[in-house]
Amino acid sequence: MKNSRNIKKFLKIVFEKNKLIASIAFVIMLVISMLDLSIPQVTRLILDDAIINNKTNLLIKLVLLYAIISIFSALFTVILEYIYSKMKKRASIKLKIRLLKHLSKLSGEYYTNIKTGNMLSIIENDIFIVENFGAEILFSLIVDGLTACIALFFLVRMQSDLLLIVITLQVMLTFIQSKFTKVIAQKTEEVRKDSGNISNIVQEYVSNIMNVIISKSSFNFFKRYIKQEKGLINKCIKLDMIISSNISASMILSSLITICIYGYGGLKIIKGNMTIGELIAFQQYTGMLIGPCINIIRSNTRIQQSLVSINRIFSILDEPIIINQDNNSSIIKEDFSGNITFDNVVFSYDEDRILDNINIEFEKGKLTALVGTSGCGKSTIVNLLFRLWDIDEGKIMIDNIDIKDYNLKSLRKNISIVTQDLLLFDDSILNNLTIGNKNISKKFVKDVCNRVDLYDFINGLPNGFDTIIGEKGVKLSGGQKQRVAIARAIISNSSIIVFDEATSALDNISQKKITENISDLLKNKTVIVIAHRLSTIKNADKIYVIDKGRVIESGNHEELILNESTYYSLVNEQKQELALS
Numbered sequence: 010m011k012n013s014r015n016i017k018k019f020l021k022i023v024f025e026k027n028k029l030i031a032s033i034a035f036v037i038m039l040v041i042s043m044l045d046l047s048i049p050q051v052t053r054l055i056l057d058d059a060i061i062n063n064k065t066n067l068l069i070k071l072v073l074l075y076a077i078i079s080i081f082s083a084l085f086t087v088i089l090e091y092i093y094s095k096m097k098k099r100a101s102i103k104l105k106i107r108l109l110k111h112l113s114k115l116s117g118e119y120y121t122n123i124k125t126g127n128m129l130s131i132i133e134n135d136i137f138i139v140e141n142f143g144a145e146i147l148f149s150l151i152v153d154g155l156t157a158c159i160a161l162f163f164l165v166r167m168q169s170d171l172l173l174i175v176i177t178l179q180v181m182l183t184f185i186q187s188k189f190t191k192v193i194a195q196k197t198e199e200v201r202k203d204s205g206n207i208s209n210i211v212q213e214y215v216s217n218i219m220n221v222i223i224s225k226s227s228f229n230f231f232k233r234y235i236k237q238e239k240g241l242i243n244k245c246i247k248l249d250m251i252i253s254s255n256i257s258a259s260m261i262l263s264s265l266i267t268i269c270i271y272g273y274g275g276l277k278i279i280k281g282n283m284t285i286g287e288l289i290a291f292q293q294y295t296g297m298l299i300g301p302c303i304n305i306i307r308s309n310t311r312i313q314q315s316l317v318s319i320n321r322i323f324s325i326l327d328e329p330i331i332i333n334q335d336n337n338s339s340i341i342k343e344d345f346s347g348n349i350t351f352d353n354v355v356f357s358y359d360e361d362r363i364l365d366n367i368n369i370e371f372e373k374g375k376l377t378a379l380v381g382t383s384g385c386g387k388s389t390i391v392n393l394l395f396r397l398w399d400i401d402e403g404k405i406m407i408d409n410i411d412i413k414d415y416n417l418k419s420l421r422k423n424i425s426i427v428t429q430d431l432l433l434f435d436d437s438i439l440n441n442l443t444i445g446n447k448n449i450s451k452k453f454v455k456d457v458c459n460r461v462d463l464y465d466f467i468n469g470l471p472n473g474f475d476t477i478i479g480e481k482g483v484k485l486s487g488g489q490k491q492r493v494a495i496a497r498a499i500i501s502n503s504s505i506i507v508f509d510e511a512t513s514a515l516d517n518i519s520q521k522k523i524t525e526n527i528s529d530l531l532k533n534k535t536v537i538v539i540a541h542r543l544s545t546i547k548n549a550d551k552i553y554v555i556d557k558g559r560v561i562e563s564g565n566h567e568e569l570i571l572n573e574s575t576y577y578s579l580v581n582e583q584k585q586e587l588a589l590s
């Protein structure tokens with residue numbers, strides 16, 4: 010049920026906007042098949058009419074006809090290949106884009122459990138495998154079936170007793186092939202799964218190579234990697250042996266069929282019950298019966314293998330979009346005023362409650378800080394504001410409208426989050442600052458860079474703003490990366506900016522200088538700061554102290570110090586730590 014549903018959906022993608030070209034391919038395939046089916050008739054005429062009766066003119070005509078049929082058949086095959094290749098590539102690009110787009114619409118819960126290697130294996134390997142599935146295989150099945158039927162018709166008319174022997178062997182061949190097919194499909198799936206696991210490990214290693222070296226964990230990686238690879242080698246060898254045994258068994262049975270035709274047919278010629286022309290034509294038609302039958306059975310193996318990949322592809326495409334992107338009535342806002350309210354918000358990732366009746370307000374033009382011990386739920390508040398997850402109870406509102414009522418794209422466009430593990434592209438520093446947005450004036454970019462103390466550094470680079478910063482910004486220091494991230498958020502001009510541990514790699518003096526320099530650019534924005542270093546949020550308009558998912562204190566620095574409660578203790582703890590160091 011699931012299989013046929015997924016195949017239907019897949020074929021819809023393949024044939025979408027390709028109907029005309031697919032029809033042309035089908036007609037060409039039919040023509041090729043008819044041309045091939047006429048060859049044995051021409052052969053028989055050459056042997057039994059032209060040669061036996063010494064008709065030179067007829068021989069020349071028939072040989073020419075043979076040549077023309079062969080040339081046209083070859084020509085049409087090339088055209089067909091071109092059409093299939095075009096259709097295949099179009100379909101696979103379409104699928105890849107759909108997958109990548111769908112991925113960006115899924116929820117934080119999905120991203121938390123995602124295995125990158127598996128995902129890459131689906132996007133690359135599975136789509137490559139299903140490329141050959143689709144029009145080509147479907148049309149081949151139809152045309153092969155038709156060819157086999159026509160060949161059978163001629164064979165019955167020519168020698169029915171010889172055909173009986175051929176068919177008996179053919180049935181045996183079909184039976185053996187179908188048994189192999191099942192085992193091959195099962196083993197292929199196992200190999201595919203193991204390959205996905207290996208991709209995960211390699212991906213983890215390559216994308217963290219520096220950290221792997223620093224943490225001296227490459228031995229651990231190789232132990233896991235080699236164990237998996239050894240297991241995969243054994244499975245691949247087994248699969249290859251099954252496939253080659255299958256081919257050998259078919260070859261033996263095919264030879265047996267040829268032996269029977271020449272042996273039994275030869276006897277019939279000796280007894281005068283068959284002509285040489287008929288024997289050769291019979292043998293050619295037998296090939297046209299067996300070939301397509303084997304193709305159909307092999308297609309079944311390919312279909313089974315493709316089916317595994319199709320199901321894996323649709324396991325992502327069918328993943329429901331829990332975070333509703335844009336219902337028809339959703340509000341699109343270019344610019345928020347930016348007053349945010351968390352009203353009795355309750356949230357859990359799994360079973361454990363992470364936020365327990367949270368009530369917080371972030372006001373436009375004000376800097377609001379969230380503080381608290383590690384794991385108390387500060388980043389979760391930001392994740393919920395950005396709707397990576399939806400809340401369980403309560404309401405989050407911006408400008409008095411529930412964030413679920415906003416068009417998601419519009420909501421996210423208005424929020425910039427600067428995190429510790431920022432995303433840097435292997436691109437120019439300018440594109441990293443503007444995220445490729447060409448409408449931003451260079452003057453503004455330069456001004457912001459100046460403010461975050463980045464301008465002199467960029468100017469000193471060999472290609473200035475056009476310098477490529479390497480994968481994950483490998484050519485930048487931790488502090489420079491954070492400056493880029495802060496600059497990027499300001500350049501994006503969102504009405505809400507969140508700094509989540511955004512200055513952790515900067516020293517106190519740099520941090521203070523940057524904060525002062527950018528303060529006028531943040532004047533009309535809603536600024537949220539999450540910081541462990543409490544000295545950085547001393548000037549915040551309001552500070553919320555979170556503990557175990559609850560707000561336990563709020564106020565400005567002076568008020569909270571006077572309270573002599575949790576915030577006061579945290580500040581003192583940090584002061585003592587600083588004094589000790």
Ligand SMILES: Nc1ncnc2c1ncn2[C@@H]1O[C@H](COP(=O)(O)OP(=O)(O)OP(=O)(O)O)[C@@H](O)[C@H]1O
Nearest residue numbers: 117121358359363382383384385386387388389390
């Ligand atoms: N994607 C997730 N799936 C399940 N649990 C999560 C997920 N992200 C965070 N948590 C859990 O939620 C709790 C709050 O995490 P959160 O990141 O909000 O804390 P935090 O206050 O920002 O911590 P820190 O100051 O260390 O960054 C933690 O117990 C954490 O283990």
